[in-house]
Amino acid sequence: MSGRHSGRVGQRPGISALPNTLKLAARLAPRQLNDEISLAKLELKGKGKQLGIAGAFVGVALIFLSLLVIALVVAAILGLATVMPPWLAALVVAAAFLVIILIGALIAFRAFKGAMPLVPEKTIRGIKHDLGIVKEGTAFDASVLDPSSEAYKAAEAAKAAAAEKAKAEKAAKAEAHKAEQPPAPSEAELLRRLEQRREHLADVRDQLGVELDVKTQGKVLRDVAGQKLDDGRRFAADRIADFSEKVPAGLPERLAARWKELLVFAASATVAAVGLRKLFKK
Structure with a gap:
């Protein structure tokens, strides 16, 4: 057996076995983790049952403890009843309980008052200190964070004065704005405005109906086009009349009589221009 063990230790697997080993580890690790979680659940379940049983017995014990306290109270009352009337004995026991309750309430009140305010004061003071250093550097006075210091009182007084000044300015602005506003209209004025606005809306509605009527719009467009x-005809007639007035008398007749000569002159000028162009190209 020892030889087999020593043989396994001395054996060196090749590099080709590494992927298989990694795959095996990747496959076994989740299974192992799931089994561990399942085992933890079983253990917690068993412990939960045990805690439930223990809690049940604790509840029973508390019930009997309450009965014990009641029995002791009754015994105390009956014991005092041997030397005083029963009602007085019960009253004395109740007074003792009342004193105990008052003492406990006083201690709780003092503890609660000492814990107030329920904020991390040291942390807040440290943050304020850090912010003051960031803003002012070494010139920051840490005494302004101490409520008992004069610097703190002066800073609080300055803040209060600034708040009062801002409040007064806000009130003054509100008064000025109120003074600038016109007085509220009376009921008669409101009724008059409403009636005028209704009439205006009715006119707008009628005008809108006319504007949206296709026949009416077509007629308007036809009239405008006509x-x-x-206007265009009159303008053209006026222009023609002006041009006729500017043309010399007898010019159209002379042009009609000499159109052949003008045509020959134009042809000759064209031939001469073509010849000159060819000559210049050569």
Whole structure:
């Protein structure tokens, strides 16, 4: 057996076995983890059952403890009843309980008052200190963070004065704004405005209906187009008349009589221009 063990230790696997080993580890690790979690659940379940049983017995014990306290109270009352009336004995026991309750309440009140305010004061003071150093550097006075210092009182007084000044300015602005606003209209004025606005809305609605009517719009467009056409005709007639007035008398007749000569002159000029162009190209 020892030889087999020593043989396994001395054996060196090749590099080719590394991927298989990694795959095996990747496959076994999740299974092992799941089994561990399942085992932990079983253990917690068993412990939970044990705690439940223990809690049940603790509850029973508390019930009997309450009965014991009641029995002791009754015994105390009956014991005092041997030397005083029963009602007085019960009253004395109740007074003792009341004193115990008052003492406990006083201690709790003092402890609660000492814990107030329920904020991390040291942490807040440290943050304020850090912010002061960031803002002012070495010139920052840490005494302004101590409520008992004069610097703190002066800073608080300055803050209060600034707050009062801001409040007064806000009130003054509100008064000025209120003074600038016109007085509230009376009921009669409101009724008059409403009636005028209704009439205006009715006119707008009627005008909108007319504007959206296709026939009415077509008629308007036809009238506008006819008017524009008449204006164009009159403008053209006026221009022609002006041009006729500027043309010399007898010019059209002379042009009609000499159109052949003008045509020959134009042809000759064209031939001469073509010849000159060819000559210059050579």
